[in-house]
Amino acid sequence: MNPKDHWEKVYSKVPADKMGWYEPHLRLSLNWIQGLGLVKDAPIIDVGGGSSTLVDDLLDAGFSAITVLDISEKALMSAQARLGARSKGVTWLYGDIATIELPRERYELWHDRAMFHFLLAEEQQEKYLQQLERGLTPNGHLIIGAFAPEAPPQCSGLSVRRYDTVDIESTLGPTFELKRCRKDLHVTPGGVEQMYLYCHFMKVG
Numbered sequence: 264m265n266p267k268d269h270w271e272k273v274y275s276k277v278p279a280d281k282m283g284w285y286e287p288h289l290r291l292s293l294n295w296i297q298g299l300g301l302v303k304d305a306p307i308i309d310v311g312g313g314s315s316t317l318v319d320d321l322l323d324a325g326f327s328a329i330t331v332l333d334i335s336e337k338a339l340m341s342a343q344a345r346l347g348a349r350s351k352g353v354t355w356l357y358g359d360i361a362t363i364e365l366p367r368e369r370y371e372l373w374h375d376r377a378m379f380h381f382l383l384a385e386e387q388q389e390k391y392l393q394q395l396e397r398g399l400t401p402n403g404h405l406i407i408g409a410f411a412p413e414a415p416p417q418c419s420g421l422s423v424r425r426y427d428t429v430d431i432e433s434t435l436g437p438t439f440e441l442k443r444c445r446k447d448l449h450v451t452p453g454g455v456e457q458m459y460l461y462c463h464f465m466k467v468g
């Protein structure tokens with residue numbers, strides 16, 4: 264099954280708050296984002312944001328230039344339905360991160376929780392990194408959350424690549440300067456423990 268079909272099927276079968284990765288609030292992401300000192304109209308993109316509540320919390324925090332990108336149209340529609348009229352203030356990009364055309368050097372923050380870790384082949388990672396380098400402003404921020412080595416080998420029934428700090432730093436390469444990493448334990452709505460590694464990088468200007 265191709266990735267788009269996989270994700271559309273997942274989002275049509277399971278309610279958003281029963282997905283394995285669901286959190287009522289992405290507290291660590293929010294906390295780090297609020298600590299970056301971004302102006303409220305700084306362009307922010309949540310890549311593989313799906314139906315995550317991060318966009319709701321960023322709107323509540325006053326951010327006004329938020330983009331949510333996902334390969335699943337159903338996931339984006341679910342987030343839009345939850346937000347109601349507020350969804351009109353968000354840019355929704357529906358497509359595959361490998362191929363979608365993103366504006367050059369637009370985003371001051373690129374957030375990714377649990378999307379990058381699905382990219383197993385070097386070629387897929389390369390395409391993602393090209394998009395990341397193109398889309399982020401010089402000195403832009405990257406906050407990325409991926410499964411840590413002690414997490415299960417699969418997420419949503421798909422194999423994932425698990426990262427420690429050394430791996431993620433070397434995978435991202437010299438264009439990204441590591442600022443900090445920490446682990447964060449997520450427990451799925453079904454009670455399964457998934458350890459995430461969260462890292463903050465800055466694109467070298």
Ligand SMILES: C[S@@+](CC[C@H](N)C(=O)[O-])C[C@H]1O[C@@H](n2cnc3c(N)ncnc32)[C@H](O)[C@@H]1O
Binds near residue numbers: 284286315334358418
């Ligand atoms: C595990 S979910 C995480 C969702 C969200 N980031 C969160 O933390 O709640 C992974 C998300 O990545 C999206 N996704 C997977 N592959 C993608 C791709 N190639 N391009 C864009 N989105 C993708 C899926 O549709 C799904 O919404």
